[in-house]
Amino acid sequence: xxxxxxxxxxxxxxxxxxxxxxxxxxxxxxxxxxxxxxxxxxxxxxxxxxxxxxxxxxxxxxxxxxxxxxxxxxxxxxxxxxxxxxxxxxxxxxxxxxxxxxxxxxxxxxxxxxxxxxxxxxxxxxxxxxxxxxxxxxxxxxxxxxxxxxxxxxxxxxxxxxxxxxxxxxxxxxxxxxxxxxxxxxxxxxxxxxxxxxx
Ligand SMILES: Cc1cc2nc3c(=O)[nH]c(=O)nc-3n(C[C@H](O)[C@H](O)[C@H](O)COP(=O)(O)O)c2cc1C
Numbered sequence: 001x002x003x004x005x006x007x008x009x010x011x012x013x014x015x016x017x018x019x020x021x022x023x024x025x026x027x028x029x030x031x032x033x034x035x036x037x038x039x040x041x042x043x044x045x046x047x048x049x050x051x052x053x054x055x056x057x058x059x060x061x062x063x064x065x066x067x068x069x070x071x072x073x074x075x076x077x078x079x080x081x082x083x084x085x086x087x088x089x090x091x092x093x094x095x096x097x098x099x100x101x102x103x104x105x106x107x108x109x110x111x112x113x114x115x116x117x118x119x120x121x122x123x124x125x126x127x128x129x130x131x132x133x134x135x136x137x138x139x140x141x142x143x144x145x146x147x148x149x150x151x152x153x154x155x156x157x158x159x160x161x162x163x164x165x166x167x168x169x170x171x172x173x174x175x176x177x178x179x180x181x182x183x184x185x186x187x188x189x190x191x192x193x194x195x196x197x198x199x
Contacts, residue, residue, distance in 0.1 A: 001198055003027050004073040004123075005036045008080040008091030012041070015172055015180060019129050020079045022184045026191040027077075031198060035069040039090045046093020055102040066098040075125045075195055076161065078151065082132035082168070085146040095155060104159040119160025126156050127194055128166040129187060133173045165190070 005024055009016035020038070027034045037044070044062070051057060059067065070076075080087045087095075101107070103120060110116040128151045132139065139145050148166055156164045167190060169175075169183045 001032045001074040001195060002069075002072050003032050003034050003075045003077060003195055004069055005034055005077045006079070006091065006094065007036070007038045008040070008078075008088045008094070010040045010088075012038075014081075015131055015169075015175075015183075016079050016081055016129075018180070018184060019131070019169075019187050020077075022187045023077050023079065023127075023129070023191045026188050027195055030192065030195060032195060035073065037066070039094055044090055044094060046090045046096070048093065048096040052097065052100075055100075055106070060097075063097050066094070067100065067103045070098055070121065070123075071103055073121070073123045075123050075127075076156070077126070077191065078128045080130060081172075082130050082134070082147060085143055086150070087147075099155065099159055119158070121159045121161055123161050125163040125194055126151075126161045126165075127190060128152075128156075128164065130166065130168045131172045132168055132170040134170055136168065136170060139168075139170070165194070 005020060005027065007016065007020040011017070017038075020036070024034055024036055045060075052059065052063070078091070080091050086092065105120055106118050107115050108118055128147075130147055147168070151166050152164045167186070175183075
């Protein structure tokens with residue numbers, strides 16, 4: 001199985017990096033091929049230039065490689081902190097540039113000449129791990145948990161990934177070492193269940 005693991009956090013010593021590393025280790029030990037991208041470390045350019053928008057545009061080689069990987073991925077894992085109830089801009093830019101028309105979805109004429117929408121990603125499953133400093137009930141009551149809707153319906157379901165599970169760990173800023181260890185154990189068990197070894 002090919003799994004794309006995408007991390008958007010600027011600090012190598014962060015809890016987000018620990019989550020990504022725990023997920024990567026489980027995937028590798030299950031025998032999966034992992035396309036891991038630490039977007040900050042790789043200095044991924046999140047700015048979508050106008051010329052890149054048309055479906056037949058000439059792509060930057062880095063973006064082209066990401067597009068090739070997402071097209072063959074059997075699963076996805078995204079890891080990022082909650083920044084203003086959004087992913088960090090570097091990851092939003094990755095979505096803009098990589099989950100593009102012709103790669104992740106397309107509009108095509110149907111047999112009646114009308115436009116029909118098709119999803120293109122072959123992956124059926126995704127895990128999204130986020131971290132924040134807002135207690136879960138407050139996030140839901142005050143803001144409606146925008147990241148849940150964003151990743152599940154607006155992005156991944158839209159591109160054909162049906163089975164999406166997002167897990168948020170909070171409150172990170174006051175978390176103890178023991179709590180973070182328990183969260184990492186939860187990450188490992190979720191990844192192992194979602195992506196068991198191939199038969
Ligand atoms: C620019 C920025 C915006 C943030 N916005 C939010 C927010 O809207 N809600 C929240 O709960 N935490 C917010 N935070 C806190 C981060 O989510 C938190 O620091 C992070 O999840 C901790 O994980 P880490 O230790 O891996 O960095 C924000 C932090 C930054 C730097």
